[in-house]
Amino acid sequence: MAKYSFEFKCKIVQEYLNGKGGYTFLSKKYGLPDHTQLMKWVANYKAFGEKGLLRNKKINDYSVQFKMGAIELYLTTEISYRELALELGMTTPSLITSWVQVFRAEGIEGLSKPKGRPPQMKNDIKKIKASKKSSLPSENKDLERIKELENQVLSLQIQNAFLKEWRSLQVGKPRSNEQTARIIYRLRQQFKLKDILSTIGFPKSTYMYWQKRFDRDDPDSEIKQALLSIREKHKNYGYRYMYEELKKYGFLVNKKKIQRIMRELNIRVTAFTRKSRKYSSYKGNVGIVAPNRINRRFDSTIPHQKITTDTTEFKYYETDLAGNLQTKKLYFDPFLDMYNREIISYNISKQPNGETIMKALNEAIEATNDCLYRRTFHSDQGWAYQMKAYGAKLKENKIFQSMSRKGNCLDNSPMENFFGIMKQEMYHGRIFRSYEELEQEIMAYVHYYNHERMKQKLDWQSPVEYRITMMSHAA
Template sequence: MVKIFDSNQPRQEKIKKIYNRVKADKNLRLTQVLKEFSIPISTFYYELKKEDFDKKNEEIISQMKLIFDENKARYGKRRIKAELNNRGYKIGLKKVRRLMEKFNLKAICPRRKYKSYKVTVGKIADNILNRNFVATQPNQKWTTDVTEFSGSFGKAYLSPILDMFNGEVIAWDLSTSANIQQIWKMLQKAFFKHKNLEGLIFHSDQGWQYKHRQFSEKLKQKGIIQSMSRKGNCLDNSVIESFFGTLKRECFYGREKEFLTFKQLHKAIANYIYYYNHKRIKDKIKWMSPIKFRETFISNYN
């Protein structure tokens, strides 16, 4: 028998060399070679299968780390599993969790909300939405609110509009003060992008901005129906509350010291909102990004 390997080599390396040699030499019989080196055939196949499994695991782990890094530690086990499935890897949630724990892949882990209940003047609209957050098409239901950021830059206020159909950020404005001009800018951006909004339900809390007479008039001019949460019921506007929590957890908390100026914060939020709209996948919209889900809907609808 021709020497195939050193007797001191690890068992898996021996079996690998036997496999390659038998495959290359048609005159060699596997059972004969294994008998010569006192290796049970069950051990041979077990080690081969284990090597294939290890290789496959290495590839999955590599992809998992890549997904985790690409999304800047914003993806937890469910999103990583979904993205791996999207990339053609069949893997269960338990295994993803186990591998994430093994390789210390910890998603960014919620603090206090800015309140805009300052004055009692203005008209309060009915709660038409009444926690029915389901929208069957784009521009059917929008929601808005204001959230506060604090840091070396002072204070900053983000005012976005979300479409409840796909969670897409329709328009937004970041300002150093929570004033009515900020709301006008946000509305102007939204109305510039979307012309026909007749019948749209626009939901908010009872913040003073939304009770402002001119705000209500601007909505009426577009045929938009205004809806307001009951005071003190954050669940009535949980869609935007959830977005604020996600944005701060994935973009701001733990990184406060990086934002020395308002300009730096503005750039980070702009980048995050682009990422959120175009790349961040969600289970509620079939593991697509908001933009992809809207485009798919429009394509199928037409």
């Protein structure tokens, strides 16, 4: 990579800030390989001034705590590593990506390893060379060497004990000076305070400040207990849902305070970070394609009038007789009421077939027979919904059939939204070892979704609670 002088960087950055050209124009004008280099210089200049354009020859020694803080921010927020580096005052953004790679490969221990040859090895080599040059052994040098090795052993022992206490907190990392001070307080039973502070690099004044506050009563202890009990039941509730759920416990707390406490307790939601491939049942026109009667009018004020359905797949793993791990699939066919987003019927099978879909359809028709108005059943253009038997069953019960346009998932948004929530909350990040295990988990989740999981659009009620409440008001 070419090295550019400080004067050159200042000149091109000033031209950009003075409006003499954009990133691409100035990069071509001055022969830069691409415009991203100029973008980096401008960002550094805005954040640090001219110092941000100087080449940093000094190697910064960042603490493990600083690295873990940067890693967590990078992994749990939408901010890019360049923006994060600017916020943390770092002129080398690539360090953050290096720390993330080391943390994923080796864990916390990898971040605490010094770069290059270990210092004690260098000292050993220097002393060996010095001993060869000198013919007279020095007893003082031997004593100094022994003392140095003892200090190194003590330092390693403190670091190891600190990491063990760190893990025992089960919060990923010390999130505050208070937690670090509490770890130091525990280590004082084994080591001297001055040795712990010098090894960890923690200010004594900060430690003494928090030590005086260890015995204080936590004013938020009741709220924390309530949040933890809610988390046991609802593992994917964020701070907005926690805010509404706390009202049921008699707490009226600011949402920002709930966010702060959830960070302290490390109960933030991390499930909604992964996308997956959707099962496609489209095989062309193999039957009758119905018009799109719903036409994205998904809201309904009448229970059981507008019903939608779709099919999705889940993967699980089984070991065959030869001991080989095989990937298998499970198919889920639910029917959803657009009135309150309730799953009114569903079927689970090992392969997609018309029989399972017809079984779920019959249950959905029976569940919605109480509707006083003519019903509409919506779906995509999958082969199962184009079957003559499917269409005939709907006509037999005087039900309109509606289909999404070809290749347009937005025409069936309520069903796609349910699949997305379901997979993020109970499927992604987990490995299922049998069909029965995955089937039981899906059945349990459907019950939880219908009866317990509240939705903001339903006035913070579950689908079943909302339906019962609205029926009581109508009566």
